Amino acid sequence: MRLGMSLASGNRPLSAFLDQISHHEEAGLDTVWCSQLFGIDALTVFALAGARTTRISFGTAIIPTYSRHPLQLASAALTTQAATGNRLTLGIGSSHRALVTDALGLDYQRPAAYLREYLSVLPGLLRGERLSHRGELLNVDTTGTFGPPQVVGAEAPPVLVGTMFPISLKIAGTFADGIVTWLVGPRALADEVIPTVRAAAAAAGRPQPRVVAGIPAAVCASADAAGHRDLINRRLAGFTALPVYQQVLAREQVTEPADLAAVGDEEAVAARLAAYAEVGVDEVHGICFGDDATLFRTAEFFGDRARANARTASPV
Numbered sequence: 535m536r537l538g539m540s541l542a543s544g545n546r547p548l549s550a551f552l553d554q555i556s557h558h559e560e561a562g563l564d565t566v567w568c569s570q571l572f573g574i575d576a577l578t579v580f581a582l583a584g585a586r587t588t589r590i591s592f593g594t595a596i597i598p599t600y601s602r603h604p605l606q607l608a609s610a611a612l613t614t615q616a617a618t619g620n621r622l623t624l625g626i627g628s629s630h631r632a633l634v635t636d637a638l639g640l641d642y643q644r645p646a647a648y649l650r651e652y653l654s655v656l657p658g659l660l661r662g663e664r665l666s667h668r669g670e671l672l673n674v675d676t677t678g679t680f681g682p683p684q685v686v687g688a689e690a691p692p693v694l695v696g697t698m699f700p701i702s703l704k705i706a707g708t709f710a711d712g713i714v715t716w717l718v719g720p721r722a723l724a725d726e727v728i729p730t731v732r733a734a735a736a737a738a739g740r741p742q743p744r745v746v747a748g749i750p751a752a753v754c755a756s757a758d759a760a761g762h763r764d765l766i767n768r769r770l771a772g773f774t775a776l777p778v779y780q781q782v783l784a785r786e787q788v789t790e791p792a793d794l795a796a797v798g799d800e801e802a803v804a805a806r807l808a809a810y811a812e813v814g815v816d817e818v819h820g821i822c823f824g825d826d827a828t829l830f831r832t833a834e835f836f837g838d839r840a841r842a843n844a845r846t847a848s849p850v
Contacts, residue, residue, distance in 0.1 A: 695713050
């Protein structure tokens with residue numbers, strides 16, 4: 535199983551995010567992930583990091599579909615691909631009503647239908663194809679004067695969908711290369727999420743989809759674990775107040791977001807990561823809750839595990 539870390543959030547200079555990425559590569563992580571709201575722009579940061587790194591992959595988890603037309607997103611993603619030597623995984627998703635309607639002022643009445651239309655055109659745009667789509671919710675035309683996005687040296691990145699619910703899992707399996715989840719535990723992944731997306735991909739004649747799980751993480755002394763768990767619960771109280779995450783907690787049969795986290799000493803965190811590997815997750819990326827010392831310690835532990843996993847997977 536591959537292992538990654540998300541960039542730490544907060545009001546930091548751009549150079550601090552680039553330093554984090556350099557550290558994560560040196561630590562041995564497979565991927566560095568970044569969410570997309572209204573702070574730093576994930577694709578821009580990754581493009582800048584391309585010149586400072588040689589190996590580590592980059593992933594967006596996630597870019598809301600409503601905030602960028604697929605033609606615009608394809609152009610930006612391909613630019614990042616060219617800047618990073620084609621190390622990008624493009625994670626997109628419908629996000630939440632609170633973001634789309636309250637913050638962006640857009641219609642969120644049919645998110646699954648919009649996602650289906652979006653994914654029916656995005657992969658073709660990333661491949662530089664000329665296409666015309668006139669849908670109920672989305673219009674795209676690259677057959678005329680302006681043509682498709684084309685960036686020299688850029689390959690179409692794999693597309694993952696941020697989701698954990700049956701309708702959008704079926705859409706992801708049919709049109710995308712996999713899924714990326716947040717705050718979804720091994721029980722829900724094994725019982726519903728992974729079987730649903732795999733079945734949809736098989737029905738569509740597509741390869742087995744990649745499954746990436748994002749979870750809170752903090753490697754710390756056992757005596758400090760309770761404090762980190764409390765921090766996770768406080769920081770994520772806004773998320774878990776949303777109906778979508780209430781359902782997530784109920785599916786996992788837990789009551790607090792910290793119950794879904796990998797927190798504690800190295801042995802405890804390793805056991806938690808193993809639970810995700812056992813149910814078929816291809817990559818776990820940790821979102822660290824704690825100070826920078828905790829972030830770097832967690833990244834180094836994840837990096838050590840990533841190297842060990844790579845050695846185990848390599849043919850003798």
